[in-house]
Every structure is written in C-alpha cells, then in structure tokens.
Amino acid sequence: MWNFPLLPDQASTFAGRVDGLYFFLVALTAFFTVMISLMVAFMAIRYRESNTKVNRDNPLPENPTMEAVWIGVPLVIVLVIFFWGVNIYFAIARPPANAVDMYVTGKQWMWKIQHPTGQREINEIHVAVGQPVRLTMISQDVIHSFYVPAFRVKQDVLPGRYSQLWFEPTKPGIYHLFCAEFCGTKHSGMIGRVVVMESADYERWLAGGSSNGGSLGQTMADAGAQIFEAQGCITCHKMDDASRAPILKGLYGKSVALNGGETVIADEQYIRESILRSGAKIVAGYGPIMPVYQNRISEDELMQLVSYIKSLGGPATGTPAATPSAAPASETKGTPAAAKPAQNVNEPSRNK
Amino acid sequence: MSNQGAGALIDATVRPRRLARIFSRDHTVIAKQFFAMSIFFLFAGGLLALFVRWQLGFPGSAVPVPFNFLMTRTMAPGGVIAPDAFNGMFTLHATFMVYFAVLPMLVGALPNFVLPLQIGSPRMAFPTLGMLSFWLSLLGGLLMIATYFVDGGPASTGWTAYAPLAAVSHYTGSSAGQNLWILSLAILGIGLILGAANQVVTIVNHRAPGLTMFRLPLTVWSFLVTGLLVLLALPVITAAVGMLLMDRTLGTSFFVPAGLSVSGSPLAGYAGGGQPLLWQHLFWFFGHPVVYIMILPGMGVVSDVLAVFARKPLFGYRAMIYSTFAIAGLGWLVWGHHMFQSGMNPLLGTTFMASTMAIAIPSGVKVFGWLATLWRGQIRFGLPMLFALAFLLTFTVGGLSGIFMASTPVDAFIHDTYFIVGHIHYVLFGGSLFAIFAAIAYWFPKATGRMLGERLGRLHFWLTLAAFNCTFFPMHILGIGGHMRRIYDPTVYAFLRDLQPVNTFITISAITLGFAQLLLVANIFLSLKNGRRAEPNPWRAATLEWTLPSPPGDGAFAVVPEVHRWPYDYSLPNAIEDYLPQTSLHVNGTGTGTDS
Secondary structure (H helix, E strand, O other), X not given: OOOOOOOXXXXXXXXXXXXXXXXXXXXXXXHHHHHHHHHHHHHHHHOEOOOOOOOOOOOOOOOHHHHHHHHHHHHHHHHHHHHHHXXXXXXXXXOOOOOEEEEEEEEOOEEEEEOOOOEEEEOEEEEEOOOOEEEEEEEOOOOEEEEEHHHOEEEEEOEOOOEEEEEOXXXXXXXXXXXXXXXXXXXXXXXXXXXXXXXXXXXXXXXXXXOOOOEOXXXXXXXXXXXXXXOOHHHOOOOOOOOXXXXXXXXXXXXXXEOOOOEEEOOHHHHHHHHHOOOOOOEOOOOOOOOOOOOOOOHHHHHHHHHHHHHOOOOOOOOOOOOOOOOOHHHOOOOOOOOOOOXXXXXXXXXX | OOOOHHHHHHHHHOOOOHHHHHOOOOHHHHHHHHHHHHHHHHHHHHHHHHHHHHHHHOOOOOOOHHHHHHOOOOOOHHHOOOHHHHHHHHHHHHHHHHHHHHHHHHHHHHHHHHHHHHHOOOOOOOHHHHHHHHHHHHHHHHHHHHOOOOOOOOOOOOOOOOOOOOOOHHHOOOOHHHHHHHHHHHHHHHHHHHHHHHHXXXXXXXXXXXXXXXXXXXXXXXXXXXHHHHHHHXXXXXXXXXXXXXXXXXXXXXOOOOOOEEOOEEOOOOOOOOOHHHHHHHHHHHHHHHHHHHHHHHHHHHHHHHHHHHOOOOOOHHHHHHHHHHHHHHOOOOHHHHOHHHOOOHHHHHHHHHHXXXXXXXXXXXXXXXXXXHOOOOEOOOXXXXXXXXXXXXXXXXXXXXXXXHOHHHHHHHOOEHHHHHHHHHHHXXXXXXXXXXXXXXXXXXXXXXXXXXXXXXXXXXXXXXXXXXHHHHHHHHHHOOOEOOOOOHHHOHHHHHHHHHHHHHHHHHHHHHHHHHHHHHHHHHHHHHOOEOOOOOOOOOOHHHHOOOOXXXXXXXXXXXXXXXXXXXXXXXXXOOEOOOOOOOOOOXXXXXXX
C-alpha cells in the first residue's frame, strides 16, 4: 500500500543486534495481544448473557496455582529480555580501544564537528566504513540529542558536560543525522548527515579537507597546544616540573587523588571542568591558584585543549576509562590484542 | 471547618445561599464542577491536538476556516501555523490533557462523587478542602488558558519543560507564557494535594460500620493508592517548578550550567553551576508516578465494572489489591527510564531497566485476573462494559509497548520518536480515558437519575475505538521509521517523505476521533433531558451507592448503612437474586470470600 521501509537501513554494528531484540519484542507483543484479544472475544461470545447452554459451574474467586503461573511465566520472559538487553546495552556503552575520537558541539540549531586531524564540518560528519568512532559531545545552549536512525544510536548532548557515543559504520552511504531532543523554534530543522566512505575515499577526503566548515589547518592537538601557550597554561603546567601545578603528561585516563581525599578518573569531563572551574576538583597537594577560564574559552577551543592533553599520553596500562561506567578494559570489543596500549590517532608524540 | 459528622448534614439540609451554592462544600457538587472543568479541557486539549495533527498531516496548508478563529496573526501568518505556535500547541495540548483534563477527572470528579457513596459516608472528610481543591484547580486552569493569549505566546518547551530550554527565556520566544505556565501548575499542584489528602482521610476515617479495608471495592482501593501517590508526587513538581521560576525570574541557577551562550554570545545574568539533569530527575520523579496516578483509578473502575457485568466475583481480589500497591511502589523506582539517553551511567541504567521490567509482573496479574473474571461469567454488554473491555485490550497494547522502552538498546533507537507518542496515547487515551468513559456510563444514572443513551453511546464507543486505533497505532510505525516527536515539519526530512501518507492518515483519523467525542457530549445532554429514568440499582451491583435513590439527593446515608459482606457477591448458587448487596444480612450457602 505505502512505499516505505519498516525500519531504516542497518548501517552500524549495533543495528543488527538492536533489531534482533526489537523483533523479539514485536513477536512477544503480537503474541500476547492476539492471545488476549482472542480470549476476550471468545469469552464475550461464549459467556454472553443470552447463551444459556454453557457451563457456568464453579466460578473460582481465587486460584493460587494459576496465579503462580501467570506471575512465573512473565517473570521468566522479563528476565530473558533483561539479560538480552543488558548485553547489548553494555556493548553500546563501551567504545573499543581503537576508536577514533571526534568532537561534536551542538547549538540552536546546528551541529559542529571537529576531526582530530583538524577538519571541521557543519551538519555533516565524514567517517570511514569499519572504523569505530567515538564522539565527545557538548552543547553550547540547550539540550540536543545526536540521533542516527540507521546506526540505532541516540545520545543526548548536554550543556556543561560531555556526553559520549560510539558507533562502527558497516555500509558506505549517506545517513540522516537528527536532533531528537526538542530544542526550540527550529528544532525540526536541525538536520545533518553522516557520510560513510570506503577507507581509501575517506583518506582522500581527509587530504582534500572539508568543503563545509573549513579546517583548523593543523591537528586539534596542535591547535590545543597553541591555546595552551597563548593562555599561559604552560607557565605553571610544565612538562617536567610539578612544583606549581600537576604535570599533564600521562594524565589522561589516570586516577587522580584530590585534596578532599577522593579520587577521580581524569577523563574528558574532568579535564574540561578543571580548566573552566579550576577550584572544583583540586589535585592533592596543590592550592587553589589556577584562574577560572569560564567564558574565556569557547567549547570548540576547550575540545582542542582536551585533545592536546589527551595527546600527551595516558597511563601505560591500557585503554583509558572511556565512559563513566569505568567498564573493565578486558571486555572491549573487536580488538584482538586488548593489552595493547591506547592508540589515540592524535598521538604525534609531543614530548617537548 | 466542621469535622463532626453532623456538620455536613446541617449543610445539606439548610438551603444554601447563592454564593454558597457556587462555592459549594457538597461533594457531589464539587464532583460536577470538576467534571465540567475536565470535559472542557478535554475538548480544548483535543482541539489543540488537531491543530498539531493538521500541521503534521498537511504541512504548510492553512488551518480550515471555521477553526482558525483561535489563531492570531503572529501565530499563523496566512493561516499556516508558525513553528513557535506549533511548539506552543503541542505543549499546551499535553499540559491541558494531563494536568487539567485527566488529573481533575481522576483525582477530582470521580473520587468526590463515587468515594463517599461507596463507603457509606454522607460526605468527604474535609468539605472545605474539597471546595478549595476545585477552585484552586480552576484558577490554575484559567491561568493556563491565559498563557495562550499573552505576548510571546504560550509556553513552548513541551509538557516536560526541560532545562535549560525552559529555564532561560532567551531560548524560546515565550517569556510571560512560560512563567504563567509554571504558576498555573504550582497552583493546580496545591489544589490536587488538598483533594488527595481529603480522599485518603475519607477512606481511612469515614467507612461505614462493618466496611473493613478488605471489604472495599477495587475502585476505593485505587483511590487510596492514587491519593497517596498524589500526596508524594505533586509536592515534588510543585517545588521543582518553583525552582524553575526562580531560574527564569530571579537569576538563580538551579538548572543552568556555566558557560552557556545565546546565538553566539555568552549568556549574561546567570552564575551557572546548575545541573540541567537535576530538572529531569525531579520532573520524572514526579512524572512517572503521575502516569500511575492516571491509570490506577481506571484499573479500579474497570475491575468493578467487569465483575458487575460478568456477574462474577472479581478474580483474585487480594492479588488485585497487592498488585495495585506493587505498581504504585515500583512506580517510584523507574523514573530513570525516561533518561537512558541523557548520559546515565550504564550500571544505574541497568537497575532502572530491571525495576521498569518488574512492573510487567503486577500488571500481568491484573490483566489475567480480569480475564479470569470473565471466564464462565454471564456477560452483559452495557456501555460501561464495552469501554471496560476496550480498556482491557488497549491497555494491554500500551503496557506491552512499554517493554520496548524498558529495553535500553531498543529505547536508544525509539526514544523521542513517535513510538513513544503512540505508547503514551495507548496508555492515557486507551487506558485512562476509556476507563473514564466506562466510569461516566456506569455512574451517570446514579449522578443524574437518568440512563445514558444506549444507542448514541454505542455509536460513540465504536467510532472512538476504531478512530483511536487508526490514530495511534500507526504512530508506532512512524516511530520505528525514525520519525521524531515534536517536529514541526516532517517533509523537510528526505526519508520521512515516504512516511507522509501515514501522517496524513493519522491526521484524518484524529479528526474523526475528535469529532466522535461530540457524540458523548450530545449523549450526555440528550440523556439529561430525555433519558430513561434510572432505578436505584440499574446494573444490579452490590456496592453501597446502589442502595441509594438515583440521584442520591440531599441527606444521602442520613441513616448510616451497616456492611456485612465484600463487594463481589455475584452469582451465588443459592441466592434468589444473582447478587447480594454489601448491606445484605442474608446468610448464604457458600459465602465466597465474604470477609477477610
């Protein structure tokens, strides 16, 4: 009757798995809906008042065995759905170690993307097929939500806090990118696209540069390094002298002891917060001497700084803790040698 | 206020002055006032929904002539609904329906009328609180209507009012409208809290002698649980909107983080340091229980209607009560499932996933209990029964589609799409509203002394059922196709263009559904005038309200009844009639479950 597909394309490694669970739920729902409808219809007809030739004996007001069955069976079904769902959920929450970092800034009503290699895009994001991508996202104003139906992923993009999302495209093509969280007047116009290319095409695109949004002209880490110098961070955060400020080399992903006695993982969110509101989480042994950079650095620049600090390397033990879940590193998917040190693409060893 | 039992009797017998008749403390009058208010907002909210549907079904075409009178020139230049007006309309649609149609019906009209009659009390515990509850709700409603006409238009941030969109007026065109929206909800919240307190105390303190807790009909049990939920949930939203108002007007930063910008330049006037997610936690901590506030009374009514019209004791009476408590209790632990995509730690998400799925179990107990009640019954198809059976089916669909949202990976895909819109309408329209229709048909004779017209009623039922499914079922298909909710113009998305015929179909069905509701109103008015006179007990039901004349009139239960049995003594083997009223002393062969 209508010419539309029931589901969008399956174009990421999640899509098949999510759809599998989805179709199981559809089957389950259809089964129970049909069953209950038939039962209601059957009883409505058979036990209608005018039907006098029917057995109405022994109407049970209670029946513990039967009740146990209809508590037990749904319980088992629910447990199956639960463990099936958790399995996929954790996969979606754990980016693999070989994921490429990209940075997304949302604003009313536009997406801005920065590639670690310096390309910038607006409402468009180019990625290579088979290459996992990890997005670090933030909003400059209200809450947005990064939604690519063909990848079956969606993640809210919050102001004041990084959120993360990863996917691995499996099919070259152009896919819709939407804002799924209502964000004001032109919410419905906040549209972008994800361009998935074969690796060779992608390399060519990287070399040619973005036609839409320009380029930093250098890697994000290099741009971050410039800001690091221009803002004078370097006067205290020295590469080899921890007397005035902590050494940032090797910080990313490390567990940091704070003045208050707690420890935090030095992830993107921690680095961002420490730059903007330096007094919030002070490293043990230091005083609150760092100036506040709130309103002095844009979100895009902050991401370059974060990228720079990440490029200084992480702890040698393995994958940086990517999500707040602090998932065990051994579970990361798709990397045969999970013990390999983190491969940040933006790691042009910048030991000064 | 007078708290002695005699106080109300004096009120009822002394002829009240005109002002006292308007600001009545009589629970049946308050119930009628709530009913009228709720029906008005039902239609106002429905009209707004049709405007929203018009834009989605026929994007960019002018609103047809007789209905464009509500559009100012700024709202609809050239008759075409503008984006901001569209956003305001879906916001007000949900606000009207949830806060001013369904809640006042289920926490106002229904308990005020039914509750005292079913527990054999001449009045509610606090008549003055009851009166205040209505007038505060109405004041809230009037303020909410006013938001439509103020400068900048109504609130346009969705009924969820997520911060910082709703916390900073620069982010939407609406300023005064959003502030009034907040004030209105705060006032309504206080009104409903008063009503709920009244309702809970009445159940606990004013039951007739012999009416033990485990002799209460399910409807009363559901009022008790709902009342408790209102008392715990509404203060949260009332406080939260207060914080939101301070963010908007006093420059606090409860929900506003630092470093925001507005169209490129830094946002001035906020210290920052707030948490947008705090709003979501507060909102959904209220917002999920409120879903149960809107469905539990319906479940109670349906339980009773099914028993009466199948001439059978309700199956698993105790299990039904415990499952009501289980649903209400679990309802406090599931709010996080609205926030799976907001950046939640997956371990926390997993617990919310488990608690949400657990609700399937008490819900299943209810559905199977209702089915078992029908088993070997002697089923009569009065209007209330038709709506109760429809409730059973639509609620099942709405409940089952909820499991999709509980499964986080699937939710990641369908969250904020039309799948959710379809789901919530199966629960709220197919659930709450069908139960409300059943309740209207069931208690109409008691309230008015006339039977609700059967023929027009059946036409209304079948049209509503068909149009309801044609409107809301295809929304699931849209959602799975990737159609987001709250989008102004679906045709700007290339891949949604193929789905546009579905949108058009939904709009036509929705218009049919909307106009079908006029039949209900017509039926009510026609039946009030010409309806068949109702006997005291037209449904041959066992609960106490049916021992009174229809309508009960002044001085109901002037003689306090004595209760001797539970409310479900239908089809007793040796009885002369096929039921025994709760007041019956008649000792009978089996006496199935007559007491606890």
